[in-house]
Amino acid sequence: DAGVIQSPRHEVTEMGQEVTLRCKPISGHNSLFWYRQTMMRGLELLIYFNNNVPIDDSGMPEDRFSAKMPNASFSTLKIQPSEPRDSAVYFCASSPGTFYTFGSGTRLTVV
Amino acid sequence: DQQVKQNSPSLSVQEGRISILNCDYTNSMFDYFLWYKKYPAEGPTFLISISSIKDKNEDGRFTVFLNKSAKHLSLHIVPSQPGDSAVYFCAARGGGGADGLTFGKGTHLIIQP
Numbered sequence: 019d020a021g022v023i024q025s026p027r028h029e030v031t032e033m034g035q036e037v038t039l040r041c042k043p044i045s046g047h048n049s050l051f052w053y054r055q056t057m058m059r060g061l062e063l064l065i066y067f068n069n070n071v072p073i074d075d076s077g078m079p080e081d082r083f084s085a086k087m088p089n090a091s092f093s094t095l096k097i098q099p100s101e102p103r104d105s106a107v108y109f110c111a112s113s114p115g116t117f118y119t120f121g122s123g124t125r126l127t128v129v
Numbered sequence: 130d131q132q133v134k135q136n137s138p139s140l141s142v143q144e145g146r147i148s149i150l151n152c153d154y155t156n157s158m159f160d161y162f163l164w165y166k167k168y169p170a171e172g173p174t175f176l177i178s179i180s181s182i183k184d185k186n187e188d189g190r191f192t193v194f195l196n197k198s199a200k201h202l203s204l205h206i207v208p209s210q211p212g213d214s215a216v217y218f219c220a221a222r223g224g225g226g227a228d229g230l231t232f233g234k235g236t237h238l239i240i241q242p
Binding site for chain 1: 161163165170171172173174175178218222229230231232233234235
């Protein structure tokens with residue numbers, strides 16, 4: 019079991035560019051979560067999916083953020099256009115129930 | 130408005146002593162509480178949990194206590210070891226039907242030799 023796999027590990031991009039973060043959940047886990055970690059706000063839930071269907075996206079900060087889960091083994095979080103204040107570590111987690119398994123995160127820097 | 134609060138950003142404890150990490154919550158609908166541990170450049174990993182119908186859960190050196198009337202939980206680590214140095218996040222499930230966990234901002238535990 020390779021765990022939750024996120025890519026890329028690090029992303030540096032210029033303001034205004036599109037950024038796509040990727041996540042492969044653990045096989046058999048039916049829930050997938052995207053979190054953002056910042057010093058000011060800690061770990062914030064952005065969106066979560068259950069059986070590939072978005073259930074709660076109330077944490078998505080703006081329309082610039084979008085997330086998809088086209089199948090049970092893949093999800094993306096896209097920011098378009100990116101802004102410096104989007105700089106953070108983005109975590110994906112999957113779960114068969116209550117207990118989450120997190121990926122190692124993507125550190126995004128928007129300059 | 131933070132529903133899960135960890136008021137101590139950092140805590141320093143001597144090796145061998147007890148570490149006590151605290152967490153307060155405001156939403157009485159939370160029905161399950163978890164502690165996660167995070168090392169630098171890694172994702173958080175599950176440590177221990179407790180259901181709202183219990184007041185204590187123990188797993189080896191780790192014990193979580195829940196005081197529902199005070200809306201307070203704590204994580205005790207005894208004895209503390211150097212490998213325990215990490216950021217600890219308190220998390221809660223529920224709060225109106227959402228399945229996502231609500232996390233506190235974390236406490237950085239430093240175990241000194």
